[in-house]
Amino acid sequence: MDKEFLEKLNSVTEWKQVDEKGEQMKFALSFSNEGEGLVKIETAKGGFVYKLKQLNELFSPGNDKTPVIVWKDQRYMPLLYTIERAIKKVYEECSYRLTDSDVIPALKALAVKSESVSKNSISKSINQELRLQLSTNDFSRQEVKMAIRRILNSAERHNKHRGLRGYLDFIVKCVP
Secondary structure (H helix, E strand, O other): HHHHHHHHHHHHOEEOOOOOOOOOOOOOOEEEEOOOOOOEEEEEEEEEEEEEOOOOOOOOOOOOOOOOOOOOOOOOOOHHOOOOOOHHHHHHHHHOOOOOHHHHHHHHHHHHHHOOOOOOOHHHHHHHHHHHHHHHOOOEEHHHHHHHHHHHHHHHHHHHHHHHOOHHHHHHOOOO
16 A cells, blocks of 8 residues: 555545445546556645556565455455456457457466566556555555456456457446
């Protein structure tokens, strides 16, 4: 987690209770084209531009025990959705021309070393979104790797059973 980022965020916005279990902040966030890892935050109280830390600086300390990532586990839903939304975003930006065979190798590489950044637009997008997610939430390196592997398994399964764009069609339909 990035305490400096959270302090800046807290200085321009406030938490509001949304229900008995949750709170949220109101702000607009956009990734800047001016530099890698730059985000622009805007709120009613003001805004700021911030350079997100690299993934290897954001992992929370974890234990050696490998976590079991289950789709319905609320702790991991933000992490899983972050990765799938990053893939969906690239798919939509390239006018739906990607195939599962573009996604699966990127996920395989990230499953080995989640903080690696290649020239691949899918890997870059996942890395950028993970940096934002880990700036505000605690996940260990092992948890991130296991989440990527979980999504990789899903991509391979959808591709095997539904063809060329089986996984991509699935996330377009099911990922918010």
